[in-house]
Amino acid sequence: MQDQFKSDYVILKDELKNVRLSHSSGAADTSSRASANYSPGTHTSAPGRTADASIRHELQKQLVNAITKSDWPKLSGQVEYNHMDFVHWIDTARRDSHVPDEVIVLKLLTILEGVALIWYKTMCMTFHTNKWTFWRGAICQKFGTTNWKRKKQYTFDQDKFVPGETPVAEWVTRQYKRLQAFEPNGSAELVNFCLLGLMSGEVEYKAKKAMPSLDLDISTLINVLEDIVDKTRPGRTKYRQAITTPAPKSDGDNDSGKKPLSEVKCFVCKKYRHTFRNCKKTIGVMSEEIVDMPT
Known part of the structure; x- marks a missing residue:
């Protein structure tokens, strides 16, 4: 098996050698023909240069056709x-x-x-x-215009970052374009500072802690935010509703269902503003019964 591989390798090596020789002889013939055709006072372009120019011209034509047929903004x-x-x-x-x-x-x-x-x-x-x-x-x-820049700035300030609501890359890119409208010469540090200011305190703190420096391009911020959103899910914690203990009822609350004294009627004397327990007739009868009791 090894002998077969060696023989195949030798054959391939010989073929490559022949290709190189034929290429070298072709180039030499081309050079000799170009030298033979050259004479002082005349200028003729080499065949290789003509072929390259033709290729470049065809490539240029295809590029223009492609860009013309593409979807322009x-x-x-x-x-x-x-x-x-x-x-x-x-x-x-x-x-x-x-x-x-x-x-x-x-x-x-x-x-x-x-x-x-x-x-x-x-x-x-x-x-x-x-x-x-x-x-x-x-x-x-x-x-x-100035009005256009002002509108861009207002839209930029209103579009806050909410984890999970919009894809990170989409939000960062959209806000970066708006920021470039009214701060076209802003540094990378300024861009990151403005974008971080549109996040909640929790997300901003995690992003600043994860970024080695604010002087980095927005791709770093995108990677950091995506990592924060995927792993920690900040801003999505559902807080339990606080349990409130009802306030103790006062005596006034307990008496809220009772009738006012002016509407209370004694069924013994048929008079108002007292009950039978406080009626004078009832008290008098009970006193007489106590006196008449045998000892």
Whole structure:
């Protein structure tokens, strides 16, 4: 068996050697042909460079087609919009696929909606340019107003973190985007400080204790919060209702069901404001019976 493996290895080694030799001879032939065709005063591109340029051109074409057919983000300029996500997505697509500005600007007619589309059409009547940098700046200036930042800050402050109510990553990412709207240059420490301030005291204490430092990106905070929620379930303890001892009843409470004295009637003398036990007639009769008793 070992002899067979050795023989197979030798055969494979020889084949690889032949491939290398054939590749080297092909490259040498290509080089010699290129040298033979070269003459002073003339410039001819090497076949390898031509092939590489063709490949790059085809790749570029496929990238542009792919990015053009993909789902682009929408911007309406209404409700809780975020134009920064909009422009950042286009910036990334432009950088990675080298999509031309003409394609991006033409795409604005389909990805802008509502108020944003009306504004864009009005701007196009005045500014005739296909430069994305121009329209990027115009969009940021139009929709990044002070009022928009104030609304983002208010929404940020109202959206508290409740363990188990919203997935941790979703809440942190959503709040991070809102924070970037009115504090775009905030440090990682400031971001974590603001996010921790939207939690209950128990969760905030556990998160600060688990994080080695506040000067870390939000991925660390997400991991810490997910670990806290999964293991300890803070904020979900159901407290027992406190058992309250009823207050002792006073004498007035015991007499609350009795009739007032003005309505009490003696069935002996038929008069009000006393009972038969306190009636003078009854007392007189009992006294006479005691006197008449034989000794």
